[in-house]
Amino acid sequence: MSGYQTGVLVILCFNIIAAYAVYLPLAANQLNLGIAGFMAVGAYAAAWLTTELNWAIAPAVLVGGGASALVALVVATPILRTQGIYLALATFALGQVISAVFLNLEVVGAAAGYQVPAYAPAPAVFAATAAIVAVVFYLSRTRFALYLTALKNDATVSELLGLNVRALQIAAFAIGAAIAGIGGGLYAHHFSFIEAQHFNVALSITTVLYVLLGGTQTVWGPLVGALVYTLLPEVLRVGAGWRYVLFALFIIGFMAVRPRGLVTPDLGRRLGAMLMRRARPGKAVP
Amino acid sequence: MTGTPLLRFEDVHLAFGGLRVLQSLDFDVRAGEATALIGPNGAGKTTVFNVISGVYRPQSGRVLLDGRDLAAVAPRQRIRHGIARSFQNVRLMAHLSVCENLMVGQHVKTNGLRDLLAPFRLMGNHRWRREAIDALAEVGLEAHADAPVGGLPYGIRKQVDLVRATLAGASLVMLDEPAAGLNPTETNALRLHLERLKARGITLLVVEHDMHFIDRISDHVVVLNFGRKIAEGSLAEVRRHPEVRAAYLGIEEAA
Numbered sequence: 001m002s003g004y005q006t007g008v009l010v011i012l013c014f015n016i017i018a019a020y021a022v023y024l025p026l027a028a029n030q031l032n033l034g035i036a037g038f039m040a041v042g043a044y045a046a047a048w049l050t051t052e053l054n055w056a057i058a059p060a061v062l063v064g065g066g067a068s069a070l071v072a073l074v075v076a077t078p079i080l081r082t083q084g085i086y087l088a089l090a091t092f093a094l095g096q097v098i099s100a101v102f103l104n105l106e107v108v109g110a111a112a113g114y115q116v117p118a119y120a121p122a123p124a125v126f127a128a129t130a131a132i133v134a135v136v137f138y139l140s141r142t143r144f145a146l147y148l149t150a151l152k153n154d155a156t157v158s159e160l161l162g163l164n165v166r167a168l169q170i171a172a173f174a175i176g177a178a179i180a181g182i183g184g185g186l187y188a189h190h191f192s193f194i195e196a197q198h199f200n201v202a203l204s205i206t207t208v209l210y211v212l213l214g215g216t217q218t219v220w221g222p223l224v225g226a227l228v229y230t231l232l233p234e235v236l237r238v239g240a241g242w243r244y245v246l247f248a249l250f251i252i253g254f255m256a257v258r259p260r261g262l263v264t265p266d267l268g269r270r271l272g273a274m275l276m277r278r279a280r281p282g283k284a285v286p
Numbered sequence: 287m288t289g290t291p292l293l294r295f296e297d298v299h300l301a302f303g304g305l306r307v308l309q310s311l312d313f314d315v316r317a318g319e320a321t322a323l324i325g326p327n328g329a330g331k332t333t334v335f336n337v338i339s340g341v342y343r344p345q346s347g348r349v350l351l352d353g354r355d356l357a358a359v360a361p362r363q364r365i366r367h368g369i370a371r372s373f374q375n376v377r378l379m380a381h382l383s384v385c386e387n388l389m390v391g392q393h394v395k396t397n398g399l400r401d402l403l404a405p406f407r408l409m410g411n412h413r414w415r416r417e418a419i420d421a422l423a424e425v426g427l428e429a430h431a432d433a434p435v436g437g438l439p440y441g442i443r444k445q446v447d448l449v450r451a452t453l454a455g456a457s458l459v460m461l462d463e464p465a466a467g468l469n470p471t472e473t474n475a476l477r478l479h480l481e482r483l484k485a486r487g488i489t490l491l492v493v494e495h496d497m498h499f500i501d502r503i504s505d506h507v508v509v510l511n512f513g514r515k516i517a518e519g520s521l522a523e524v525r526r527h528p529e530v531r532a533a534y535l536g537i538e539e540a541a
Contacts, residue, residue, distance in 0.1 A: 146409065
């Protein structure tokens, strides 16, 4: 694999991790626009642990994810009182606050950024991404995912059926934050340098964009969204300077044709039926 | 056990701003019986359901379940105490399959720290799924188990809503217009289903406009009008009541 290909794959991995960090709360009907802030917490925590305390990378990254989840748990109670557009604004503001804190925190380099000597090579990033995808796919087959879909469909009825809607929303928010934190920690150790400006609003918003592009109704959506978002601009390099214009047109086109995202449960069922037909050509499907 | 009250309304008042929707409401729902709640549109029937399930909190008065004041029980805890309901407009989760809709309600069977991680176990062919399919088979709907609810005909969705309400081991099931929109065959199947629930000792509280249906299934009828109870007794008794006739036929009551 060429250095270029490896580089693109690494970016794809970070985009997939970020996508799932956004997807989990979104599955519980919460738009988290501050995901970059949670990545920053994981990135700085893990980087500080390996640099200052000489921790190994793996435990440091996991603790970074834990730190991010902890921040989510602390802020969840006030933040998740808001709903809809207000929740989006509250998480947006939170992301800004976190970023601003690291911009001023001398112990991790403040505005000058933070050097991270411990290095996580590309295969480590691939393996960690595979593990995160596996965990999210596992979650999608549990009742936890079922409850999230239920409360997204109808929170009142879910509550009357005995679901603890708030606890479920907090759990989804915190698990999403943990994934973001792990992604941030990996990022810090792969690129060997982090600065607060990287974890900005644009990062949060583009992540939400490709999750919506992929679709939020199935666990495949964020994966496909991240793939398209990462790989399409590379394919469009043939368009030279017009590359991002073409990319934007593609995105608008996708959204117009598939407003619920590229991957929907309906598409899954249709594909399943098609495969069944292929497997048993003798049987007619009505 | 039949005869003792399972649920009791004691002088319940509820108002939204200046609009008094329940006024000094008293009635009993006796254990093991089917109690029908009737009255013209806007009489407060669905509001009574919403008070029982905790969507609304009355300003005064008490609602007792087996002698226990429900004010102290959070809405989501009420199903654990045996209160389940179906909805007037069939509020199933359209994106989930029939079986998944039923499994959401089974959640209440878990309890305590031991089951804290229960939601993180795989659903696959879990006992809950098999129980849900068995419950569907009882009403002949097992073929629809994996169909998304959103695409099913109204009659089937209503039945699924009812099965969901009874799956969590409820002792009191509230049914909001269960027969509305059903054809005669479906209505008859519904009646048989409710008879089976009663035979199992489940208490029913039914809001319904179809008097013929009420006549067949209910043991006791409570009539509401403008949030007040205006009569109760057997259907024949309340039919003769002058205030009931006035409420339904719009005749001014003679002073």
